Structures are given as C-alpha cells and as structure tokens.
Amino acid sequence: MGKESVQKINKPRAIRRLVIWYKRNSAVTSIVDTAASSAVTATNVAGNVVSGAGSVVSTASNVASNVAGNVAGNVVSSAESVVNTASSVVSNASSIAKNTLQPLVFDPLKRLQNNDNILDRLDESQSKRIWIAVDGMGGDYAPGPILEGCLEAISRFPINIKFVGKIEKVKDAAEKAGLTDLLENEIDNNRFELVDSGEPIGMNEEATAVRKRKNASINVAMDLVRNNKAEAVYSAGNSGAMMASAIFRIGRLKGIDRPAIGALFPTRDQTRPVLVLDVGANTDCKPSYLHQFALLGNIYAKDVLQVKKPRIGLLNIGEEECKGNDLSLKTFELLSSEKSFDFGGNCEGRDVLSGSFDVIVCDGFTGNILLKFLESVGGVLLDILRSELPRGRRGKVGSAFLKSNLLRIKKRLDHAEHGGALLLGVNGICVIGHGSSKSLSVVSALRLAHSAVNHGVMENLSQLKKLQVLNS
Numbered sequence: 001m002g003k004e005s006v007q008k009i010n011k012p013r014a015i016r017r018l019v020i021w022y023k024r025n026s027a028v029t030s031i032v033d034t035a036a037s038s039a040v041t042a043t044n045v046a047g048n049v050v051s052g053a054g055s056v057v058s059t060a061s062n063v064a065s066n067v068a069g070n071v072a073g074n075v076v077s078s079a080e081s082v083v084n085t086a087s088s089v090v091s092n093a094s095s096i097a098k099n100t101l102q103p104l105v106f107d108p109l110k111r112l113q114n115n116d117n118i119l120d121r122l123d124e125s126q127s128k129r130i131w132i133a134v135d136g137m138g139g140d141y142a143p144g145p146i147l148e149g150c151l152e153a154i155s156r157f158p159i160n161i162k163f164v165g166k167i168e169k170v171k172d173a174a175e176k177a178g179l180t181d182l183l184e185n186e187i188d189n190n191r192f193e194l195v196d197s198g199e200p201i202g203m204n205e206e207a208t209a210v211r212k213r214k215n216a217s218i219n220v221a222m223d224l225v226r227n228n229k230a231e232a233v234y235s236a237g238n239s240g241a242m243m244a245s246a247i248f249r250i251g252r253l254k255g256i257d258r259p260a261i262g263a264l265f266p267t268r269d270q271t272r273p274v275l276v277l278d279v280g281a282n283t284d285c286k287p288s289y290l291h292q293f294a295l296l297g298n299i300y301a302k303d304v305l306q307v308k309k310p311r312i313g314l315l316n317i318g319e320e321e322c323k324g325n326d327l328s329l330k331t332f333e334l335l336s337s338e339k340s341f342d343f344g345g346n347c348e349g350r351d352v353l354s355g356s357f358d359v360i361v362c363d364g365f366t367g368n369i370l371l372k373f374l375e376s377v378g379g380v381l382l383d384i385l386r387s388e389l390p391r392g393r394r395g396k397v398g399s400a401f402l403k404s405n406l407l408r409i410k411k412r413l414d415h416a417e418h419g420g421a422l423l424l425g426v427n428g429i430c431v432i433g434h435g436s437s438k439s440l441s442v443v444s445a446l447r448l449a450h451s452a453v454n455h456g457v458m459e460n461l462s463q464l465k466k467l468q469v470l471n472s
Helices: 003-063 067-106 108-114 117-125 144-156 167-176 180-188 217-226 239-249 287-303 326-337 364-388 392-413 439-454 457-466
Strands: 130-135 159-165 192-196 232-235 260-265 274-277 311-315 342-347 359-361 420-424 429-433
Touching: 130 217, 130 439, 144 159, 144 167, 144 180, 144 192, 144 439, 159 167, 159 217, 159 439, 167 180, 167 192, 180 192, 192 217, 217 232, 217 239, 217 429, 232 439, 239 420, 239 429, 260 287, 260 364, 274 287, 274 364, 287 311, 287 326, 287 359, 287 420, 287 457, 311 326, 311 364, 326 342, 420 439, 429 439
Parallel strands: 130 159, 130 232, 159 192, 232 429, 274 359, 311 342, 311 359
Antiparallel strands: 260 274, 260 420, 420 429
C-alpha cells in the first residue's frame, strides 16, 4: 500500500473520530441535563416543604401555644429531614455531572487519542482479512496460551490463522482451556486452520537445527509464507531458529547482509514509540550492518508508525561524534553521509525513552540488554509507588484513586502490550514473540503483523536494493 492509499485512509479515520466525539458529547449532555433537572426538582420539593412547614408553624401558634407548638416542632423536624435529603440529591446530581463531564467533555481530544480501541476496530473492520501463519509449538507455555491468543485476535482483527503444530497436542490444550467449541466454530467459519508439524526447535538448541529438522513447526510455518499461503508468520519460540529459518526459506532482502530484530519502546509521548534495532539478532556487528539497520528502521517508521521524517539515532556513550568504540566511530561516519534519512547524531542511554528519536540503531548485544532491562522497569516502578503510599485508611483511599493511573503506567511499560518484534531485512513479514508470551502478548503480536501487512511494508523495503549505497 503506497502513500496515496495511506492518505485516503487517514481522512475517513479523522471523520470517524469526530463522529464518535459528538456521539459521546451528546450522551454526556443528556446525562448532565437529567442530573440538573433532578437537582432543580429536589430543590423545589425542599422549598415547598419548608414553606409548608413555616405556614403550619404560624397557624399553630395562633390556635394554641402548647399542643400546636409540639405539632409544629414535629413538622419542622420533618421538613429539615426532607431538606437534608434534597441537599443530598443535589450533591449526588452534581457529582454525576462532574464525573461524567470531566473525562469526556473537558478533554475529548486527549481521550480520543489515548483510547484507540474503537478507532482501531473501525479501521481494521474495513481491511481485507489476511492469513497469518503461527508457530503454535514455539514458546515456554505453548500451545495453550498461543492458541487462546490466536482465537482472541481473530475476533478483534481482520485476520485468519494457520496454526502450525502437533494437532493432537493442540486439541488437548484446547480441551484443557475450554476452547474446543470456539476452536471448532472458527474452523467451520474458515477463519482458523490446523496445520500438522513436528516438534519445535527448543530454546536451548542451536539455530542451525532448522536445517536438519525440516518438519519443525517454525519451518512449516515459514514455508506457508514462502508458498504465498500466508502473508506473515509469528513465533514465540527460539528467536535464533526463527531468524535462520527465515533466511534459509524466504531469504534476505537484496542488499541486506544481516536481518535485525526491531522492538518498539515506549517514550514520554505515548502516541509515538521509538523503534530500537537490533535487539538480539546480531551480537557482533560491522558498521555496514548498523547502516543497513538504519535504512530498514527508517522505512518501518514511515510506513507503520506514520512518522513523516523519522529521526535516526546511534546508541553511544556520549553525544559527541568523537565518543565511543571503533564500531561507533565508523558507523557515525556512514550515517552522517547518508542522504536518504535524517540522522540526528549519537543517542545516549538516557535519551532512548525521551521521544527525541524515532529510530535507534545499535548492535544486538547492546540492544538485547537494553530490551531485557526495560522489561523489568514497569514492575519495579509499580512496587516503588505502592511502597511509598501511606499506610492505613489514607493509603487505601489513595490506592483506590491511583489504581487506574498505576494500571495505565504498567500497560505503557509492559512488553506484553507490544507483543513482539519485527524481523527486518528478510523477504517476508516475521514477528518474533517473547519466549514467555501468553495470550495478551500473542494478540498484540498478531496486531503488529496485521499492521505491517496492511501498510505495505514489504513493498517499500524491496525498494532498498535501488539505493546506490547498497550496490557499491
């Protein structure tokens, strides 16, 4: 899909956002009007009762001082009770109006930007359903959670799944998880297909094992892409084996020496993540590899992240161009002379999550350490915040108010929300999941795969071979 198609999609999407905002605003206005009406009615009732009570008191005083006085006192007491009730109604009405109005009307644009689930469903519902091959046996908890995530993703996104694995084990896992009926329904609807294979490549096995075991689940899944029976492949298994299988079966892009694993990291601006590559595919790199990583990342940021002019950074120990090891110095020279993207210079560790860069390149050894470190940040940060909250009643009240905020913080830092990383540089869309992936991670990874296919990433990546720097 080219740039003209992307522009066509953006206009109706903006219109849909506006329509959704007006619908929400209309609903809020109705609720507020109802609350205000209730408040006015309650006030009128209170006023009438108090007025009536005053009249009774006055009449009672004229007729008899003792008996009537007692009656009047009871009436006034009842009137006070009604007034208190009326005040409570008014207060509740005000609270309803405030709680409903504040999140939806006072800041509607921010709410629409942050809560994109409805908009994503609208966009994806108009897309053609695509087939994705899934290595159902890859991962620490496979095949159960992988199967659960796939079935959930089918209901959310316009995708179909070719689930590769040992069919008996898959069916047993479905029965244990209570997914048998759902699985059979999706198979009958032609949205899910079981593809038989052998055992997966173990996490502790060498990547070269893919050459000996042709019926391994990752190989069978990769063959589906090679034979055009699927448009993308996902695996949470041995990442080295997946990379080797991709190179042997679908091949590298012309002009790319080594594929790279690109992972999305959160930044201060939650609408604009940063792509870091390589995060584990190549522990030892040459300057030319990092240069190619920058070219790959630049295209991905433009197509999928929709950044018009991505800013590329080189991960280093200082901002100055004279800093770093031999690899960093030579890579800096290459990136500085490249005219096809915007090179922003060296990026220090503290700048990775700042939002100052859209793509950051580094060798796989450094990138993998950075990735694993980030995975622990969310949990540690939440533990620190919980420990700093006051004890006793004040702490419970504070926790209740902050619960939604803490969950949002965890969600932004949780690698499961991103699900997987793209293997860039091979002749197909491959998404690598974390070894400990469960259903949420699988859903997020399949969403990433769908997005890459839908934005025509491979079409633009194939244009890299025309660059003079790759042919020199």
